[in-house]
Amino acid sequence: MTELNSALEKRVFGGLMGQALGDAFAMPAYLRPQDTWSYYGGWIDGFHPGPPDHPAHHGLKAGQITDDTEQAMALAESILTEGEVSVAAAARAIVAWYDRVDGDNSPYVGPSTRRACQALKQGADPMTTGTRGDTDGGAMRISPVGLINAGNVNQAIADSVTACTPTHFTNVAISGAAAVAAAIAVAMDANSTLDDIIQAGIFGGTEGAKQGSVWLGASVPRRIELAVEIARRDLPVYDRIVSLFDLVGSTLATSETVPTAFGVFVLADGDPRLCARYSAAVSGDADTVGAMACAIAGAWRGIDAIPAAWIETLESVNREYDFRGVAHGLAGLAKERMG
Numbered sequence: 001m002t003e004l005n006s007a008l009e010k011r012v013f014g015g016l017m018g019q020a021l022g023d024a025f026a027m028p029a030y031l032r033p034q035d036t037w038s039y040y041g042g043w044i045d046g047f048h049p050g051p052p053d054h055p056a057h058h059g060l061k062a063g064q065i066t067d068d069t070e071q072a073m074a075l076a077e078s079i080l081t082e083g084e085v086s087v088a089a090a091a092r093a094i095v096a097w098y099d100r101v102d103g104d105n106s107p108y109v110g111p112s113t114r115r116a117c118q119a120l121k122q123g124a125d126p127m128t129t130g131t132r133g134d135t136d137g138g139a140m141r142i143s144p145v146g147l148i149n150a151g152n153v154n155q156a157i158a159d160s161v162t163a164c165t166p167t168h169f170t171n172v173a174i175s176g177a178a179a180v181a182a183a184i185a186v187a188m189d190a191n192s193t194l195d196d197i198i199q200a201g202i203f204g205g206t207e208g209a210k211q212g213s214v215w216l217g218a219s220v221p222r223r224i225e226l227a228v229e230i231a232r233r234d235l236p237v238y239d240r241i242v243s244l245f246d247l248v249g250s251t252l253a254t255s256e257t258v259p260t261a262f263g264v265f266v267l268a269d270g271d272p273r274l275c276a277r278y279s280a281a282v283s284g285d286a287d288t289v290g291a292m293a294c295a296i297a298g299a300w301r302g303i304d305a306i307p308a309a310w311i312e313t314l315e316s317v318n319r320e321y322d323f324r325g326v327a328h329g330l331a332g333l334a335k336e337r338m339g
């Protein structure tokens, strides 16, 4: 088993396991906060299986990750193979994932990824297959791009554009992915504050929105500001969570889930355990909110902020993924890139 010694490795592993934690923890949430709250009798405070009547996650085991982390791991492995983020390798990685999960028949492949993968499989150029991809699939898998660019916001944004190209090459999707990657890149810096991370997200969202094909969608950075403002309102936590769901949103739209993830991150004061709990309570596309919020929080607080028993569960339920090995590789690459 790979040992994780350096502070940098602990942050990378924290970010990667945070992604898995938020994804698996929020996976069993229902479509609306009130439904999740009444089904579980309050907060979700541990791993649960996908409920039998859940439209996308029925049949999933307690602690099982979903497409968010599966794709993040596929992207991470392609980055490790190439030594960098590349459009062709990202396309190959996502198509390989799509085939592995029988994407044509899987209920949890998002619309942009499905459209792009079907075109890629017919031989389309990956520079053309993402030009209408506007949903949150680019952002949900972007954490490895933030992790290898520790402290380097501009490179995190540039690499986000590349990673989004085959499936999510619209200004709105890139804006969301760049917001998350930039926040993680800054969270990797031991001296960063919560506000530094939010500002990085807003900056990443602003710069990312200048890239890609022009598509319609509300502003990710302005809605990050809105989500942060809601998260800081003088109301009980659950009421602020319902306000995030009602006013910012938790559908597949990039300008909903990405800002809501930042709201959850603030609400949890960057604690990955609380990010997981609050993301699940948000409901809707909760696993994606959780994956993004907890990846940022895990990179910031490091792996020691995630309970060891939770890490054990995530590793044993998702045995086909070598989180430790991939984190070790990403940390090595991050070190190299820091020069």
Ligand SMILES: [Mg+2]
Pocket (backbone or CB within 6 Å): 066, 067, 068, 108, 287, 288
């Ligand atoms: Mg998912």
